[in-house]
Amino acid sequence: MARDGEDDEREHLMVSGKALVKRFGGVAAVAGIDVEVRRGESFGFLGPNGAGKSSTMRMIACVSPRSDGELRVLGMDPETDGPRIRARIGVVPQLDNLDVELTVRQNLQVYGRYFGLSRAQVRAKAVELMAFAELSDRADDQVEPLSGGMKRRLTIARSMVNDPEMLLLDEPTTGLDPQARHLLWGRLYQLKQQGVTQIITTHDMHEAEQLCDRLVVMDGGQIVAEGSPSELIRRFSTREVLELRFAPGEQDGQLPHVADLAGRHEVLPDRLLLYADDGEAALEAAHARGVRPVSTLIRRSTLEDVFLRLTGRSLVD
């Protein structure tokens, strides 16, 4: 019975890494992480640049052999089953690598053929995906002059040409304007509803909160925290944050007057953040002490606050 349970568990694991290491020369970009991604979930890798997110993604995408540790993707070993795994996943790279000299339609058709689909299949698939990406009216236009948002949408559409069970999205919305970003998020949500597992790297905290059921925060090649966005906020931040904005350069001088009003604080170049469970009360107390900021804001804690703390950008008292 226990065996069955274990197999069943494994069946639902899309990715399972143990003590996973990636070294470049002597430098460990990924320094021994454990990671599990379950079927159907949206899983995020967060972290500053150079944290090891993309290196991890490349190992999962079977284009980068691990230096040490264990890794199973779709229950197979990337080392020996690379092509078979790649046949069942979709990859959205950080930088678009479309064939810009071909048309939108050709990009989808040609790419689909690499997965072994028949000509009839890729013709139908291209039509379906162009509708999904709202590119049908540009079907036979060359890709080169399309906008950044359109190219990104096409890259995402292309990654789905093989009906992948899992999508790997490396900073999917970097460099897009808000409209394009929301359109993409909508599409990714739609895919999630269809049961497509998603692994996303980002350093946009808002995006992580929008898209991820569960995420890990990486820093220096290590995982420093793991959980759902709300869990992480509960665990690593307060309910509310009081932001005090002062004239430039004044926030350091004002800090001693307010530091004790919150368990933790953060001095940013343009403002002072006070982590308090009751922001309103902290603000009243600050006013009572004669502190007069230029402007104030009380808001809920976000993943950004968690991130600032965990990746060592914060002064922990």
Next chain:
Amino acid sequence: MSNWRAMWLRVEGHWAWYRRYWRSSLYSSGIEPLLFLAAMGLGFGSQVEAGAATGGFEYLHYVAPALLVAGATMSGMGEASFPVLSGFKWQKDYIAVTATPITPGQLLGGQLLWLGIRLGLSGAIYGLVALMFGAWLRPAALLVVGVGVLTGLACAAPVMALAAATYDEGRRFVVMFRFVMVPMMLFSATFFPISQIPLGLRWLTWISPLWHGNEIARAAALGGAHPLAVAGHFAFLVVLLVAGVALARKLFYRRLVV
């Protein structure tokens, strides 16, 4: 997926591109050698008397097979340089392709297969037009197209390896064109026989793949060559091709699987 099928799918991908851009690409690979043939074979050749240096043949007959092979060599090396570097670096389509079940080795194979097909196509067009010029003396001259493909690929494979090992903007290719490709074209018995090259420098011609290709091409088009000599030239090109492919394969993996 089998290697041949994967390579063929890559050819299909290139074909989608070629259908849109065949005019410009056909010009450089097919029409250029014809201009050479017109200028050298007909124009310049009218001033050359058939003699011992040309093996007793008219200059047009002497130069036509070598021009096909030289053209294939130049477009082979050209196609293996910046376009391949772009696959890694600018367009990054090699990165896109190897995210699919296609492996880096199959990608390289597809690249070579596609190049071979294009060299064959432009060689065939050249051959047809040269036929109208009266450049061919016997049916065996048909084999010259195959010699062009072999020589072009043998020269292209090491250049693809070089491209896979190039991380900068590829200035080394410009150097290679100037100091390897152009001298190779000029001093590989394309336009005049090796006997005109001073003995001390002749080894440079001997190591030139184009010379070996030219020798086989003339043997096919004009006849009269010793079979053993032809076999030797053939072996040289095959060894170069195999070594070049092996090196390129290694470097493709090194570049794409990191």
